[in-house]
Amino acid sequence: MIAFTDFLPVPEPERTKVKLNMRAGDGSGEAWDFLMDDHEHWLRLNQWRTKQTNNNMGGARHLLAFAQYYPYGPQYFIFGGAFEVREVTPARFDDLGYELTPLPLHADYIKRLIIKLERPIGRAPYLRHYVGLQDSLAPEVYELAPDVKLGTFPGYQNVRLRHHELQRIIAGDEPSWKDALSSVKGVYVITDLSSGRLYVGSASGEANGLWQRWAGYAHLKNLTGGNRELEQLRRDLGDAHIVENFQYSILEIFDPKTRADTILARESFWKNALDSRAHGMNMN
Structure with missing residues (x-):
């Protein structure tokens, strides 16, 4: 002691x-x-x-x-x-x-x-x-702690994470964040702060909801979670662009028992509402 x-x-x-x-x-x-x-x-x-x-x-x-x-x-x-x-x-x-x-x-x-x-x-x-x-x-x-502690989970409507913050939350298994993000599925938006372009995605089938989906984005050897639209941007601008400019927020949350097609329909709604196909980073 x-x-x-x-x-x-x-x-x-x-x-x-x-x-x-x-x-x-x-x-x-x-x-x-x-x-x-x-x-x-x-x-x-x-x-x-x-x-x-x-x-x-x-x-x-x-x-x-x-x-x-x-x-x-x-x-x-x-x-x-x-x-x-x-x-x-x-x-x-x-x-x-x-x-x-x-x-x-x-x-x-x-x-x-x-x-x-x-x-x-x-x-x-x-x-x-x-x-x-x-x-x-x-x-x-x-x-x-090796770094400044992050704040506790602020509520789904108040999530606004830069990439370096997302990395730390996932790597550190921050308890309040993990509990909150693992307990819901949802539709989220990624903002490229350098251009204002948006990418709308969803966690519709993952067992651990938004936590599992965002864990993919936090991985420094992945960064795009397998999204082909974001992969093209990474190839064009490099990993550093994502780490320095991407911000993650939640648009809508769902009970884990919600059907995947219901969540995908809401994802499509948000793509239309935010016009992220024509003026953002969504291709479909």
């Missing part, structure tokens, strides 16, 4: 606090999602001050901020940065009571380092002194 304090030393332990964010108090979202996709809201979570001592910096000069990494479980938290803390004067409560300035300290671990607490904690947010945290919650280094 690698102890939290051994892995994340700080210059002033007695004047450092650790904040374990779980979700916004107003119910607007999870801390991890804000850390990934909404930097301003992530800062607000950590700037917020109440009169309760469990959400008060208490004269701290530095802050280590974490977000609950709920794909793994309630006692897992991912590092969201180190900050210099300045109290807003006059004091504000139930408001943004602190100014936070990002520090380079441990910046390489942001969105990569996951710690595991000895037990789940029951209140959010949860501010504790750096000194004593190791004894009270026994945090340990659970994982240091």
